[in-house]
Amino acid sequence: MEICEFESTMRIWRRRMKTTSASVMKVRTLLSSLKERKTIYALSTPPGKAGIGVIRISGPGSSDVYERMVKLSNGSNRKPTPWKMQRCHVLSLEGEMLDDGLCVFFKGKLTLTPRSFTTEDMLELHVHSGSAVLRAVLNTLGRMDGCRPAEPGEFTRRAFEAGRIDLTEVEGIRDVIDAETDEQRKLALTAAGGETKRRIESIRQQLIRCLANVEAVIDFGEGEDLEEGVFEHAKESARNLLAEIRGHLDDGRRGEIMRSGIRLAIFGPPNVGKSSLLNFLAQREAAIVTPIAGTTRDVLEVTLDIGGMPVVIADTAGIRKSEDLVESIGIAKAETTATTADVRICMLSMSAMDSAEAMAEHVAGVSSLIDKDTLIILNKADEQSDVDLCALEKLVGARTLWTMSLLQRTGVAEFVDGFGRELRRRFAVAPDRRPLITQARHRVHLERASEFISAFIGYSVDEVVEGAEELRYAADEVGRIGGQIAVEDVLDALFRDFCIGK
Numbered sequence: 001m002e003i004c005e006f007e008s009t010m011r012i013w014r015r016r017m018k019t020t021s022a023s024v025m026k027v028r029t030l031l032s033s034l035k036e037r038k039t040i041y042a043l044s045t046p047p048g049k050a051g052i053g054v055i056r057i058s059g060p061g062s063s064d065v066y067e068r069m070v071k072l073s074n075g076s077n078r079k080p081t082p083w084k085m086q087r088c089h090v091l092s093l094e095g096e097m098l099d100d101g102l103c104v105f106f107k108g109k110l111t112l113t114p115r116s117f118t119t120e121d122m123l124e125l126h127v128h129s130g131s132a133v134l135r136a137v138l139n140t141l142g143r144m145d146g147c148r149p150a151e152p153g154e155f156t157r158r159a160f161e162a163g164r165i166d167l168t169e170v171e172g173i174r175d176v177i178d179a180e181t182d183e184q185r186k187l188a189l190t191a192a193g194g195e196t197k198r199r200i201e202s203i204r205q206q207l208i209r210c211l212a213n214v215e216a217v218i219d220f221g222e223g224e225d226l227e228e229g230v231f232e233h234a235k236e237s238a239r240n241l242l243a244e245i246r247g248h249l250d251d252g253r254r255g256e257i258m259r260s261g262i263r264l265a266i267f268g269p270p271n272v273g274k275s276s277l278l279n280f281l282a283q284r285e286a287a288i289v290t291p292i293a294g295t296t297r298d299v300l301e302v303t304l305d306i307g308g309m310p311v312v313i314a315d316t317a318g319i320r321k322s323e324d325l326v327e328s329i330g331i332a333k334a335e336t337t338a339t340t341a342d343v344r345i346c347m348l349s350m351s352a353m354d355s356a357e358a359m360a361e362h363v364a365g366v367s368s369l370i371d372k373d374t375l376i377i378l379n380k381a382d383e384q385s386d387v388d389l390c391a392l393e394k395l396v397g398a399r400t401l402w403t404m405s406l407l408q409r410t411g412v413a414e415f416v417d418g419f420g421r422e423l424r425r426r427f428a429v430a431p432d433r434r435p436l437i438t439q440a441r442h443r444v445h446l447e448r449a450s451e452f453i454s455a456f457i458g459y460s461v462d463e464v465v466e467g468a469e470e471l472r473y474a475a476d477e478v479g480r481i482g483g484q485i486a487v488e489d490v491l492d493a494l495f496r497d498f499c500i501g502k
């Protein structure tokens, strides 16, 4: 046996062991959760004074809660009418009226397709959101047999465990709740509405079809019971699929950046107006501005909504040689922030560029951080407007440049327009070209899947068994994105981020 073959056999075994232990864990989790299945309840709106607060109940005891705690205002029978909002009194277990509100009952498994979020019976009580009312209703629920307070994300977790939604939809729901800008909201709705799930599932189905052909070759053998060329045809499909996956991976991380916020760094020499720019964009005195070079020492971040896009702007310490320990640490941080940012604005001062030598000296400390995508602002145009822009462009090699005076507010409107356009060009996503990947987790699984597919393409028809293993692992990796394949570690981390009541 050759060394490479041995290695691949070992690899296959190691992976097989991993999958087996994950599947065992999944079964165990499901069994334990079924045994402990209780009726859960939570306040789904923020606690505190407001017009209305919604309390959600889910589980086998929901109809029991309805019968004991709800009294319809029309005095009709005590059985809940599903999917109908009704005026009611909410009662304590002793029959005391706690509030006058509304209720909706969602029947779980009445038909083959459950019509409640969790797939269980659910009840929503809409009461006045005052602390005494909410406390009284929640306390009463706590005294009902088989009821307990919900954990963060537990309603969504139940929907996932019942197979009503997959993991990409779970992440989408969380992102819809967390979305702070329009672009984030649109992206989150793509996942929450099931589009991501459909696109991922289509990739998985293509892999499974490919695998089925390869397994036919294993079982029947080409040229015997099977026509020639089936294996080559499977390889061709795999190649196309690999190109499609690589296309998604090669999306400039637009989806992930839009979801977590575009990280923008303002850097440059000291005293050029970096902090003034941050304050101007934030429209408040977020950063200290003084004529003293070295005023900003740490990285200061402000999150803004720029044209629907979330932008995390970092103001940094001016880059220069410094003997001061604190300032040097700030400068090192500035350099790291600038290198790791999604967008870089390098600010320079026109007043420091009155000669070719002065210009070269002014940019010397920052030129290594400037690349063709860095946006350049030349500030302090009020002090010096005669700057050789061609020489500067040659010196720093950047393509986009604005001149302005933050002090006199000249050139500022042009910058704001151009900057917004530039951000949209780089990051905004057209509705018909929404990126598939919005989470680092998806990227990891798709990267692994693409490696397995590449490995499959490398095998010849004589190594069809090994090839099939690679395809199986590729399909498993894609299955992990939606949660069809065990992902316990991901689940716990994911639901912990949810709020209670969702």
Ligand SMILES: Nc1nc2c(ncn2[C@@H]2O[C@H](COP(=O)(O)OP(=O)(O)O)[C@@H](O)[C@H]2O)c(=O)[nH]1
Binding pocket: 269, 270, 271, 272, 273, 274, 275, 276, 277, 288, 289, 290, 291, 292, 293, 294, 295, 296, 318, 379, 380, 381, 382, 383, 404, 405, 406, 407, 408
């Ligand atoms: N003349 C002039 N001064 C400015 C302009 N923008 C900012 N300044 C001043 O330049 C000094 C340094 O500004 P600051 O924002 O702290 O610069 P930073 O060190 O790059 O953060 C302050 O006194 C600002 O008021 C401008 O466009 N023209």
Ligand SMILES: [Mg+2]
Binding pocket: 274, 275, 276, 287, 288, 295, 296, 315, 316, 317, 318
């Ligand atoms: Mg500053």
